[in-house]
Amino acid sequence: MRTIRIGAGSGFGGDRIEPAIELAEQGGLDYLVFECLAERTIALAQQARLQDPDAGYDRLLEERMERVLPPCRRNGIRIVSNMGAANPAAAARAVAETARRLGLAGVKIAYVLGDDVLEPVRAATWPLSDGPGSTADLGARIVSANAYLGVEPIVSALRQGADIVITGRVGDPALFAAPLVHEFGWALDDWTRLGRSALIGHLLECAGQLTGGYFADPGRKDVPGLARLGFPFADVDADGTALFGKVDGSGGELSIRTCKEQLLYEVHDPTRYIQPDVVADFTSARFTQAGLDKVRLEGGGGSPRTDSLKVTIGYRDGFIGEGQISYAGTGAERRARLALDVVRERLDLIGVAISELRLDVIGVDALYAGPRGPHEPMDVRARITGRTASLQDAQRIGREIEAAWINGPAGGGGATWLAREVIAAASMLLPRDLVEPTIHWLES
Template identity: 60%
Template sequence: MIGQRTIRIGAGAGFAGDRIEPAVELVEKGELDFLVFECLAERTIALAQSERRAQPSAGFDPMLLERMRRVLPAARARGVRIVTNAGAANPLGAAEAVAALARELGLTSLKIAAVLGDDVLDVVTAKPLPLIDRAGTTADLAAIVSANAYLGAGPIADGLAQGADVVITGRVGDPALFVGPLVHAFGWSLDDPSLIGRATIIGHLLECAGQLTGGYFADAGRKTVPGLARLGFPLAEVKNDASAVLTKVAGSGGHLSLAASKEQLLYEILDPAAYYQADVIADLRTVRLHEEAPDRIAFSGGGGNPRPETLKVSIGYDDGFIGEGQISYAGPGALPRAELAIEVVRERLAMIGVPLDDARFDLMGIDAVDRTERGRPPREVRARVCVRTATAELARRVGAEVEALYTNGPFGGGGVTRSVRPVVAVASALIPADAVSPCVVIVEV
């Protein structure tokens, strides 16, 4: 246990492909106790499970080792402990890979904790479970490739209590990545819903990293964020009562504003009175945020109710293939030529037997997103055809027909791209919390 002092915990990543430089800045200048890398989206773990099936040593975030290479030496020198869900489908393999990297870097006496137990494929395939995001049950899904339960903060705190310098998890609730270190540092009970609820809200505010410091807040001409190219990531100064100040490294880019904090507070929240996590049902209704100073937002209030009896499970399943082709038209008549190209490909695909019941025909820059009234004719348009099919061969025909427009369609098309990719879709269900048995495995260097 670190004790009763203020704990400084930083957000080093908000998604798998996030930038590394702000995390390095946090480690070197943030005077942190803990650094968290949140790298696991809903579909990411299903894709990782597919990779692990093809190669058993794979299945963790491919950027994990580069992140560790950049931050681990400085973190060790400064006593910063790292927590991440970048283990994805293979936390133990990730821990072993980080251990090998540590040896390469000449780091010694390092403990890496792998949190296991979120893989509940056996539970989900044992009997049909109702889906919570659509009608039907798990029996209605095509080939299920993964099922991972959202674990809580307990095993993360356990790994830290065992002396881990790095804790690597698979699927856990995003806020739990921050709650675990705070539970360990302050000796909180996970059975205290008020404290855990407030800590969960702090984690929720931090979990998307650069969103809080203005990255997703910025809107040219409407909401100005200074130094966006040098965007710094946030950290929280947390006290024993789970009050906190949200801030960032002095001199870093971005702006930690009251408005951006309010936006992040409500991000992905369906019911402010009941934000369900494995450890608590957090209540955001009494949260108070105020600007203590520039780039310093004080957080207080909030609470929670006892943990739910069920855990959410993210289920990945194979759902066919997507075939895509794109082609550009420019200059006078660009729009009508692109429209003609779309109609030609639509008719040709129907002629060769490609089903079009799940297809998109878009004019990018015209109607791919915004389908409101058009303005003056554009000078350049990119036509996009995208069809979901049952087989890879049918998907291949989509791009082939778009490419054939070079000489078999309107004149002047160029810059064709084509692709075929398998679809790993995601559904959600609930399982009893006691059906999961998390555990921690320590890998030592």
């Protein structure tokens, strides 16, 4: 039976590049998919685009394309990615320029617009699924609104001959499902196969997590060769059955246990995993170990898609100021706590308005407060973090911890500080008929 091989080139925006090169050169792929967006990533990308109209796409886009385009062109591999983030048009131009610089002529690049739904979101009051009660409560603080698109525009671009498809916000599994819908001609109401493709995409979307990266826990879940971790691929047939593997000789582990852990990643209800194209049901999925670093997936299903699409809203939520300083040796914890007490008093004295304040001694109570062993820590780091309404106040928090270097207590070192605007994220549902994806073209 004919199969299509899809490889995972990245699991987040800052992922390694070498495993994707390995897949492009040695993986025997039909498609290489780069999944690079998290919940707040696109809001931060929108913020970058506000400052520079040519910015707002993935920061590693050019480097990734420069490394993988030559082997992908040699081996007939098509690329699908959401590295367009807040600016798919600029991303596509950057890809075209990279291809031209490499001497790769005739590369057909499609980019998908339409996930930016800021206008309809601002035009009415919509209830929020999380965050403040409604979009009206956020008002002018809203900087972005992006709907999760499905497979349709990607499938259309592939059918029109795109070698590379660049999107903004889409459902993560849709990046992997779209090539399958295209290659096998699945109907967009074939809920069983669409559900299976969402399951396959969900397993692949985090790349190295499936091959033992995030899974690894020394002494409990030992994984070999993490420094040479290989990213996964899947051979998928027309029925939606998949055989997962990785390049021979690459590091990591691909097993039933790594697949089961990834299956449950970010899934609240395995009977109703809601995606733009289908409501997937994972409960009939079955894994079989088919050899070393080979796992077969059978089963999975789905039911009709919903009438709405999830939208992530990015909104301005004040500023964060942070400062850190280290203390070592006898009495390190006592000196760290004194430093934090002094800085807190200093912030009151100079009138810094702080709505939230957190004081941590990293290595003692930053993550887990409560009873601990009798041994005194000999190496700690004091951290103060505060939320403010202005950038100036946020900066003053960090400067006070830096001043502790000389102004006491004794033995502080390695002071650092930063101040940044907070772009928070909230979610809502938007009627599907208010979202209109479009496809645009470039060629190298």
